[in-house]
Amino acid sequence: MTDPPTRHARLVAWVGEVAELTDPDQIVWCDGTRAEWERLTSELVAFGSLVPVPAKPDSFLARTDPDDVARVEERTFICSADPEDAGPTNNWTAPDYMRETMTGLYRGSMRGRTMYVVPFCMGSLDAEQPMFGVELTDSAYVAASMHIMTRMGAEVLERMGEDAEFVPCLHSVGAPLEAGQTDVPWPCNETKYISHFPESREIWSYGSGYGGNSLLGKKCYALRIGSAMGRDEGWLAEHMLILRMTSPEGKVYHVTGAFPSACGKTNLAMLEPTIPGWKVETLGDDIAWLRFGEDGRLWASNPEFGFFGVAPGTDYKTNPNAMRTIEKGHTLFTNVALTDEGDVWWEGMGEPPAHATDWKGRDWTPQSEEPSSHPNSRFCTPVKQCPVLADEYDDPRGVPIDAILFGGRRATTIPLVTQARDWVHGVYMGATLSSETTAAAVGRVGVVRRDPMAMLPFIGYNAADYFGHWIEMGKAATDEALMPQVFYVNWFRRGEDGRFLWPGFGENSRVLKWVVERLEGRAEAVETPIGYCPTPESLDVDGLDLDEADLKAALLVDHEEWAAEVPLVEAWFARFGDKLPATLWSELDALKQRLDVR
Ligand SMILES: Nc1nc2c(ncn2[C@@H]2O[C@H](COP(=O)(O)OP(=O)(O)OP(=O)(O)O)[C@@H](O)[C@H]2O)c(=O)[nH]1
Numbered sequence: 001m002t003d004p005p006t007r008h009a010r011l012v013a014w015v016g017e018v019a020e021l022t023d024p025d026q027i028v029w030c031d032g033t034r035a036e037w038e039r040l041t042s043e044l045v046a047f048g049s050l051v052p053v054p055a056k057p058d059s060f061l062a063r064t065d066p067d068d069v070a071r072v073e074e075r076t077f078i079c080s081a082d083p084e085d086a087g088p089t090n091n092w093t094a095p096d097y098m099r100e101t102m103t104g105l106y107r108g109s110m111r112g113r114t115m116y117v118v119p120f121c122m123g124s125l126d127a128e129q130p131m132f133g134v135e136l137t138d139s140a141y142v143a144a145s146m147h148i149m150t151r152m153g154a155e156v157l158e159r160m161g162e163d164a165e166f167v168p169c170l171h172s173v174g175a176p177l178e179a180g181q182t183d184v185p186w187p188c189n190e191t192k193y194i195s196h197f198p199e200s201r202e203i204w205s206y207g208s209g210y211g212g213n214s215l216l217g218k219k220c221y222a223l224r225i226g227s228a229m230g231r232d233e234g235w236l237a238e239h240m241l242i243l244r245m246t247s248p249e250g251k252v253y254h255v256t257g258a259f260p261s262a263c264g265k266t267n268l269a270m271l272e273p274t275i276p277g278w279k280v281e282t283l284g285d286d287i288a289w290l291r292f293g294e295d296g297r298l299w300a301s302n303p304e305f306g307f308f309g310v311a312p313g314t315d316y317k318t319n320p321n322a323m324r325t326i327e328k329g330h331t332l333f334t335n336v337a338l339t340d341e342g343d344v345w346w347e348g349m350g351e352p353p354a355h356a357t358d359w360k361g362r363d364w365t366p367q368s369e370e371p372s373s374h375p376n377s378r379f380c381t382p383v384k385q386c387p388v389l390a391d392e393y394d395d396p397r398g399v400p401i402d403a404i405l406f407g408g409r410r411a412t413t414i415p416l417v418t419q420a421r422d423w424v425h426g427v428y429m430g431a432t433l434s435s436e437t438t439a440a441a442v443g444r445v446g447v448v449r450r451d452p453m454a455m456l457p458f459i460g461y462n463a464a465d466y467f468g469h470w471i472e473m474g475k476a477a478t479d480e481a482l483m484p485q486v487f488y489v490n491w492f493r494r495g496e497d498g499r500f501l502w503p504g505f506g507e508n509s510r511v512l513k514w515v516v517e518r519l520e521g522r523a524e525a526v527e528t529p530i531g532y533c534p535t536p537e538s539l540d541v542d543g544l545d546l547d548e549a550d551l552k553a554a555l556l557v558d559h560e561e562w563a564a565e566v567p568l569v570e571a572w573f574a575r576f577g578d579k580l581p582a583t584l585w586s587e588l589d590a591l592k593q594r595l596d597v598r
């Protein structure tokens with residue numbers, strides 16, 4: 001075996017230990033070059049794991065095992081020393097027990113395969129303290145995806161020097177190959193573990209090749225381990241898009257938005273405003289790290305280098321900038337359909353082709369009973385290809401945040417937009433956020449659950465402590481007026497006939513405009529029991545073909561619906577016992593008084 005291309009002794013020792021345990025045929029240190037990308041993708045094509053997408057330059061399609069299509073929340077663990085530190089919303093297992101169990105699974109698990117060493121950095125390499133990680137994986141699909149999703153390779157290794165801190169991320173698909181055994185296109189294991197050790201800042205993943213379970217810089221590091229780091233160090237790791245909005249007068253605002261998986265982050269981040277003179281630029285579509293700047297404001301940066309976006313529903317009408325991003329090629333698609341012309345297709349992308357090959361590799365026509373693409377099918381594409389990417393995407397400081405949006409997918413109750421009265425009320429809104437479940441995680445779809453700050457599956461510690469940390473961030477501000485204003489949005493309210501009341505997508509720029517005008521103290525609002533809501537006149541609906549009754553219904557604060565919400569919030573808060581910050585109970589009490597319920 002060739003010498004490792006680094007003098008980082010701890011890294012070399014760890015790679016050696018893992019190789020000893022997992023027994024790969026060879027070790028490849030990834031350098032992140034174009035040649036390496038070509039090698040990885042052509043090998044994957046040769047093995048049948050990737051199919052070329054000839055209609056798009058340098059693009060490929062992966063079809064996963066039909067049972068390995070989404071994050072597995074049931075199999076995701078926070079292995080803190082004390083179970084209290086995982087809290088009631090996480091699966092907890094004692095770290096020693098988890099290490100023993102998974103060591104058993106990893107023993108020989110890379111046999112017959114290559115172990116890729118992927119040095120990566122979440123966020124800018126020029127940060128004061130670059131956030132390094134190293135992923136060891138036996139999946140070439142993961143190594144290729146990391147090329148897109150992260151800053152990685154030889155330059156990262158170089159910057160790590162001889163002793164930089166890094167988060168060790170171990171990943172195996174759990175499918176060793178015995179001599180003579182032929183491989184399958186998508187190796188994985190029925191047994192899956194996505195484990196996090198917040199105290200030692202380590203990630204161990206086993207059995208799944210699907211992005212959310214295997215691209216360990218993303219949800220595992222940047223959110224679960226990141227949130228635990230943020231608790232200890234005074235910052236926030238959040239499931240948020242970041243965008244810049246420029247008004248016709250040239251005033252610039254930065255907005256983050258926390259919506260649960262498959263609830264509209266990527267779409268809002270790349271939005272094309274329908275109102276004249278306004279401009280939106282993208283900074284991030286999934287994860288934001290929020291830190292105080294020297295000016296006392298909260299600054300947000302996106303630690304990722306690629307988009308891992310939901311494919312279905314994406315087209316030139318809904319998200320033209322995502323289409324333009326993938327049109328440039330260099331994109332890995334997962335579980336979408338392939339047309340006879342050699343292009344990708346999915347539900348919601350214009351007219352269906354007369355014939356295609358579906359995500360399971362079967363013939364598909366518009367008459368087929370099943371959709372052509374998995375509802376959680378994805379595109380993985382470089383941020384740099386986004387035509388509306390803001391220049392600051394690589395600025396280690398990020399951008400100063402003016403407003404934070406919380407949002408969910410709720411058919412009822414939650415109005416189009418509500419402004420919080422103050423920071424603590426905003427934290428209450430986030431802590432009680434609810435949404436219908438989606439295909440982004442394995443399990444039933446369409447069930448309403450609390451998803452605090454859209455972080456339910458991603459908080460790496462006790463959610464009650466996390467709420468406390470949010471409240472503390474407000475207190476830590478030199479002046480609360482410097483903190484972002486908080487808004488609660490819902491693009492997904494439905495009429496009695498089941499259709500969406502609000503057109504959404506580009507039209508959401510109208511809501512952003514109201515948000516900006518509230519920041520400027522210009523837009524009108526009515527004070528309701530749940531916060532400040534737009535008057536129908538204060539929302540710019542010029543040129544919008546929208547029924548007046550629908551608009552009213554989208555904005556409605558329905559007393560009965562909110563009264564019905566109260567016991568659900570009570571039950572949710574009760575789960576945290578004494579740990580729940582008392583101020584959140586006070587917020588609920590005040591709401592009950594305003595609603596006149598007891
Ligand atoms: N009706 C409606 N649907 C939307 C809107 N925005 C997004 N969607 C749809 O919701 C689904 C998910 O949207 P995304 O923007 O990919 O959601 P996301 O939050 O980025 O999802 P993850 O990447 O899983 O975290 C897609 O099918 C979109 O077409 C909207 O404003 N209105």
Ligand SMILES: O=C([O-])CC(=O)C(=O)O
Pocket residue numbers: 070071211212213218219260261262286308440441
């Ligand atoms: O993590 C994933 O699998 C994809 C994603 O962005 C999410 O589910 O929020």
Ligand SMILES: [Mn+2]
Pocket residue numbers: 265266285286308309310
């Ligand atoms: Mn997304």
